[in-house]
Amino acid sequence: MSKKTINVGLIGYQFMGKAHSNAYRQVGRFFDLPVNVRMHTICGRNEAAVKNAANVFGWDNYETDYRKVIENPEIDVIDVATPGNTHAEIAIAAAEAGKTVFCEKPIGNTLEEAKRMLDAVQKAGVPHAVFHNYRKAPAVALAKKLIEDGRLGRIFHWRATYLQDWIVDPNFPLVWRLQKEVAGSGALGDINAHIIDLGRYLLGDLDEVCGLLHTFIKERPIAAEIDDKLGAKASDKMGTVTVDDASIFLARFKNGALGTFEASRFAVGRKNYNRFEINGSGGSIVFNLERMNELEFYDNSVPDETHGFTLIQATEGCHPYAGRYWPTAHIIGYGETFINLVADAMTNLHEGKPIEPNFVDGYENQRILDAVERSHASRSWIKM
């Protein structure tokens, strides 16, 4: 075809590298995009590992120095999927080189980094995106549509938890995600950031927050080798956990709704329990990522005799994204949320429209993370 090709360079090849690669590989198979997406180059510091990743994930080339990727004139988009402490450096360099910049969330490890990143893309005038992929689950996009259609009326409550349990064992080692200098924060930036983004996406900006951070287990065995959370092994020496195991906060939204946000890695039995509930005068909505193809909807206009929460399988042709895949109730998985995000991003990129979510969302998210930390420190409410 005569479609333009967008060449992508991906920095990072671990869990997020795998998910992003899958999205680039699959997006054109399910979506009728206005552009071709080429998996041009993947980049990582360990040559053997990145070479293997290139082969397994399907990239045409690999590099071990991200600067070479940025400098490559063939490449249009730099996608930053590395640990948080390297986001700013790479993303800013990419922006300054005039590249479109995609970035994993949270965009930076600190508010200052996020601010510099946003400034960089805005100053450079380059398109930018942040991978808050859960916005792109069909059920979440349906929730957004129901709200925009006024089906929930005036919104009173937002109630979100993101619960996991992968570090409950005191012998689980001190991996990079538990070190502030690499990860920025713990449950706060890793998973609370997701429900913060969903709250902002669905209800709008926050007005004020009040919350706490907590570390239940303060010393852990040092990991024998720094690895992703799935592959770490413990050693004999102990080190200090410098991030939060759990972060919880109350919020008031600018629209008057009250919110609760709770993220924890100590909720035994909860594996990926990203659940939110919204209560409005017109109805309510419940979503749970572990059953991501479903949305519960209570329609307050239904007569009492038959009202109740309706279990919508957001898998119909009429639902966002779902029609691109399989027939009704033939579910999709986690990987598809990234495909949907990339589909939207590539389409908007082609059409010259801002991508959503983008670095503004990433920055606003970071402002909230920062406010929660300050609230914790000051034991009081913080105005946004």
Added chain:
Amino acid sequence: MSKKTINVGLIGYQFMGKAHSNAYRQVGRFFDLPVNVRMHTICGRNEAAVKNAANVFGWDNYETDYRKVIENPEIDVIDVATPGNTHAEIAIAAAEAGKTVFCEKPIGNTLEEAKRMLDAVQKAGVPHAVFHNYRKAPAVALAKKLIEDGRLGRIFHWRATYLQDWIVDPNFPLVWRLQKEVAGSGALGDINAHIIDLGRYLLGDLDEVCGLLHTFIKERPIAAEIDDKLGAKASDKMGTVTVDDASIFLARFKNGALGTFEASRFAVGRKNYNRFEINGSGGSIVFNLERMNELEFYDNSVPDETHGFTLIQATEGCHPYAGRYWPTAHIIGYGETFINLVADAMTNLHEGKPIEPNFVDGYENQRILDAVERSHASRSWIKM
């Protein structure tokens, strides 16, 4: 008040005796009945036990010979809650004495008994009722209403299971419920009878059936003392199980719907899983006794975007019976189904209307049980 009093004599004091007693005791506390219900006399063969039951359950008198209860001119209603092999004798005697007759289900142990019982009440012209109490769960009565209101349209499917697991252990003793001469049949008459009644109540009569009976464990220790299923203890001697452990059949309803009925006492993990699903052109319904305050309803007129099964909590003032008890979503229990049945029965008795369900239902139910047994024997379909 100047309300008339209806005096009840209850024959039987085990599990069903407890449930019926509770219903008589409570009915006037929650329903504004046109009559007073007096717990006049309870009857059982073991004097010490029945005396205690009278005291615990709140009966004014007790007897050890059911004939004395029937002969007592003060008593208006004879309620037969004994094991199945004694129903016919007692119920027929009561009818012949001109008493109103209530009876536990199934009304007889054989079709012949049921026929004689129905003939007796009809010949005597006395009111009669059978305790198919599950009709009276608010959620089931709501299902009936939705069907009558046409919300399900043309009905295609009935799918019912009544699953329990209380005799899976091979050492569970040979209690009366496992002996054909006392119980009549096993899962068939004990629990399949319940879903047969619900099927008839909600969809109407059957046209033909085809099914099987099966006994997984054919020899069991003889119970040291014949007792209700909860109290039995095993002895050393073995005896033969003469009833079915499971009964399953296919059916065609007169209205054209297809039905499945499965009852088993060997469904490990299922305790009281009386579940039915109805699919019609206008919608579908699901009920499960273990969550008896809930009804799932799929309304096929809802647009695709938000259609799905709605979890109705049948606990609102607008739902059948529910408003007599507690505020919305303050649930009721198993015992209340009997209260509701007695409330309806006493009201209709006072108003001179037939009680529902009654011996006609009991007889029709027995006809189906009989047909399933014949289908099993002949390995073929049986026309009703």
Added chain:
Amino acid sequence: MSKKTINVGLIGYQFMGKAHSNAYRQVGRFFDLPVNVRMHTICGRNEAAVKNAANVFGWDNYETDYRKVIENPEIDVIDVATPGNTHAEIAIAAAEAGKTVFCEKPIGNTLEEAKRMLDAVQKAGVPHAVFHNYRKAPAVALAKKLIEDGRLGRIFHWRATYLQDWIVDPNFPLVWRLQKEVAGSGALGDINAHIIDLGRYLLGDLDEVCGLLHTFIKERPIAAEIDDKLGAKASDKMGTVTVDDASIFLARFKNGALGTFEASRFAVGRKNYNRFEINGSGGSIVFNLERMNELEFYDNSVPDETHGFTLIQATEGCHPYAGRYWPTAHIIGYGETFINLVADAMTNLHEGKPIEPNFVDGYENQRILDAVERSHASRSWIKM
């Protein structure tokens, strides 16, 4: 029998009066108590109404002046089930008269009232109880047992919501429950008090709290007649809502666990959604009052291959209270929680043991309600 009889005088005959009456009437039918419970006298200011209540609920006598009930030497227990603004006066008078005092929750409308009430019963040396009935649901009592047995290990999180939606309609009138001078507070004292009690019962005392109160709809039509929440009708005049529609707070328990408590009457679709989740190192527990016969339990000692949340039907003979009623999975309802409470209370009363929960629990609960109000006012954490 030669059992002693405990004579009860009940003050109040509305929703709680109905529930308490049912408990006194039924308790001896299901529990083998060491005492007889006599429903001696019910009391209310409206003679016609209280006379009717006496008849419907089954009380031997009625009065219109609570003082006469207290003065009656035949009466052993004074049960205060009136609106919150009258609790202190009645309960203190009863204590001073040497009566055993039972009281609905929250015991007072203010911390000062609760303190005077606790002082009164302690000074008088009379037994006392508070009707935090949800402790007595079999599934909740099972949760308590699992925790005491160490099955949850070190507890990290408490997460509770009590959500209702009965005042979302702006035309819902200004009933007494929306007036601070009668009700003391709104969602805070009415329903947050319940989950506070459950949190204290299961995890122990709180160390500090930080939260907010909020009123979404500040003006409502004045009710034509002050009535219980179920019977009110609106008039033309508007009045000011002086209580909270929602109250939410974060907490640290003394045992180191983090807690969230959210109560709202504006959670559309939630009718009686009293749900809590507890996460510990050994396992997790979930309870939801709308399915009050069930408890979800995650056992962290189960191997990964088959671990998950187990849906326990807390209806077995081995579960607390459940064996007193019906066979396994024949559920009980809301009313039975009061029966269980009264059974425990009467037993402990007879045995001279403290009843649980009692005025100490009521007072500690009120201390938390008070702290939440102060936290709201000061926008900061409050140490308990």
Added chain:
Amino acid sequence: MSKKTINVGLIGYQFMGKAHSNAYRQVGRFFDLPVNVRMHTICGRNEAAVKNAANVFGWDNYETDYRKVIENPEIDVIDVATPGNTHAEIAIAAAEAGKTVFCEKPIGNTLEEAKRMLDAVQKAGVPHAVFHNYRKAPAVALAKKLIEDGRLGRIFHWRATYLQDWIVDPNFPLVWRLQKEVAGSGALGDINAHIIDLGRYLLGDLDEVCGLLHTFIKERPIAAEIDDKLGAKASDKMGTVTVDDASIFLARFKNGALGTFEASRFAVGRKNYNRFEINGSGGSIVFNLERMNELEFYDNSVPDETHGFTLIQATEGCHPYAGRYWPTAHIIGYGETFINLVADAMTNLHEGKPIEPNFVDGYENQRILDAVERSHASRSWIKM
């Protein structure tokens, strides 16, 4: 690498063509296969359509005559994903040409076709596979493992339904799936075949069956163009539906278990409700394709106090296939079941082991479909 490459030729490009293509494209990205899989050629009769499919799905070549694909010496595997009436011709030709043959289910439209197909692959000595993909859902494979590990003990019951509702509307047109000469049968071969395969996979072969077929709507508008079920449009003329809308049967398994199988396209509200339950002396299992990442397991060895159905998220590294994709509780979708099947097939092909499931399974499945049709015709039980 020096891995051998397996070249695949796919016949068919509709719904199943899309699913199979995705599997071939993705399998090497998630599984570390001993071979490379090359998407060599896709084939369909409509050149424009198949050319587009080749491009969208990622095939290197396309053809319009399946014979050319079979004749191509580069191609190792012929995958037949066309409507059922063409399976036999293509598969037999492929076998005779010495190709490995993969085939969609049911392998033939009649038992005679299936027999010829099985004979052909056996005579040719070529490897063969049938796409009963649901065996390859992690939760189903886990069920298999639990059974093989003896966790379910002696199995008493199999209870399966496959319910859909896509043709309830009488105006839904007479697509090829409703025409016996093309589709072979209706719900029977399309979806009952799936649960028959699952039953055979998990419990073993059937001993006898007794059932019925039914067509609720016998005349439908002729489709303006024959298309897959998703794309059809109605015309003005009416035609006769020659397949079953629903098929239901009872079965006895050779291992003594009782089974029920129900497939319907008239279960309003059920979209892809492939659910089975197995009850054994050691425990029970429930699976529902609409929540395909979950398996419910009741372990009968757990003490009464905490027994119940456990909701296993079959997404852990220890679960079959699941570890190839994302971290725990990051779910996979329908498409991945095909990837898993192809991974197993390619591995076994490389290792010279029989692929499972294969044409023997396809043939045995067809024998059951045939027996059900004969049972329907004879209104009696049919021995297998």
